[in-house]
Amino acid sequence: MILYRLGFISDSTFYKFDASAYFTFPIWWAKFRIVKRAQQQTIPHASQAIIHLDRLEQNVHTIRGRMPGIELIGVVKANAYGHGSTRVSSKLHNLGVRTLSVATVSEAVHLREHGISSEIIVFAPPTSESIYAFAEYDLQPIVDCPETLSIVEQTVKAMDVHLKVDTGMGRLGVTTQDAIRLIRRIETRSGVNLSSIWTHFARADEPENEMTRLQFDRFTHLIDQLGSPPAPLHVAASAAVFSFPESVDPTIMSMARVGIALYGLLDLPNERPPAGLSPVMEFVSRVSAVKTVPPNTPISYGSRWRAPSTRRIATVAAGYADGVPRVLSNKGQVRIENSLFPIAGTVCMDMFMVDLGEPSETNANIGVGTPVQIFGAKSPTCFEIADQAQTITYVPICGISDRVQRKSCP
Structure with a gap:
């Protein structure tokens, strides 16, 4: 029956199993085994994102050293910034990080379905459709307005919530004027537990800018108006942990939301990254072809690069569909055998070309x-890639596509 359903036995053979079918059974069985083996085998892609979990552990140690007495909330949204959310979440749990945060309900459900039991805060406010998933998967929503609180009140019997206050980011959150009324409303609702009150800084990566001080003062003034904190407080994300010490003062705050610093790519003026942090991800591929071309040979789409002399050209098995920014065309570099070589021509969807120079022993x-x-950790770094692409370090790592295999090391 199994072989028939898999298509290895014809209808006539299935309904009339004669002696010839008996003798050809070993052939059918061999085909069945080959197909099963192919289904079980994972074929590696030429490009890999190598995730150095030992560096993640060192980064956690460094971060905790900057905020003693403060609970670390591990931010693993966007597939842990491209590093693999289940892999990173498991490692963080082993390191004693008990609370995680993600951007969307689907990200949280993915973690639950892969055995992650940590507390999970979802930064996206719940909707009337998504609130049931919060209840089913034991997730903690933010409350950013009276309407969000109404959804929680009307749908679930008990839930931990986190009140988001907008002190100057202008994205999500109640105003400081409305926050007190919403806090009092939460306190009168049985089953709805206020687990924290928090805000998010807009310019903490600019240590000299006064905006962070202004937001901090607005937040602490709100708490002063309440008389005493009705729940744990947190204002710091990665940048503030390293640039604004008051945001992780344990006499005021209880937690900090740490994302990009976990992955070693926090970018502060003259600290790329701050001491004690190391990039966790290394993005690698391999050479898929090499050819020697005569002078003036055009390379790649648009013929925007031509060989200035006889050159060796290497084709690399990665492109913008894998996460290589197309803006690196004709100006990026890669490291091959501990030497830097320039990208030649336009980055393609699945490949790009590299100028190895004139044929030589090198x-x-x-x-x-x-x-x-x-x-990776050596040049070209993610910081350099971000500079060339005129963006931030978040973008290259979050841009590594799903077809790039993530590989843990060690």
């Missing part, structure tokens, strides 16, 4: 299968 050993570092 590049003679570079061939098919040679590893290529697109970014």
Whole structure:
């Protein structure tokens, strides 16, 4: 029956199993085994994002050293900033991080379905459709307005919520004027537990800017008006942990939401990254072809690069569909055998080309299968890639696509 359903036995053979079918059974069984083996085998893609979990552990140690007495909330939204949310969440749990945060309900459900039992805060406010998932998967929503609180009150019997106060970000959250009324309303509702009150800084990565001080003062003034904190408080994300010490003062605050610093890519003036942090991700691929071309040979779409002399050109098995920014066309670099080589021509969807220079002993050993570092701890770093792309370090790592295999190390 199994072989029939898989298509290895015809209808006539199934309904009339004669002696010839008996003798050909070993052939059917061999085909069945080959198909099953192919289904079970994972075929690796040429490009990999290597996740150095030992660096993640060191980063957690460094972060805790900057905020003693403060609970670390591990931010694992956007697939843990491209690093793999279940992998990172499991490691954080082993390191004693008991609370995680994500951006969407689907991200939280993914963690639950992969065995993550930590407390999970969802930054996106619940809707009348999503609130049932909060209850089913034991998730904690934010309350950012009276309407959000009404959804919680009308749908579930008991739930921990986190009140978001807008002190100057202008994104989500109640105003400081409305916050007191909403806090009092939560306190009168049985089953709705106020687990924290928090805000988010808009310019904490600019230590000299006065905006962070202004937001901090607005938040603490609100708490002073309440007489005493009715719940744990947190205002700091990664940048404030390293640039605004008052935001992690344990006599005032209880927690800090740490994302980009976990992954070693916090970018502060003259600290790229701050001491004690190391980039966790290394984005690598391999050479898929090498050819020698004569002078003036055009390379890639648009013929925007031409060989200035006889050159060796390597094709690398990664492109913008994998996460290589197309803006690196003709100006990016990669590391091959501990040397830097420029990207030649336009970055394609699945490949890009590299100018290895004129044929020489230096590049003679570079061939098919040679590893290529697109970014990592050594140059080119994610900081350099972000500069060339005129963006922030979040973008390259979050842009690594799903077809790039994540590989833990060690």
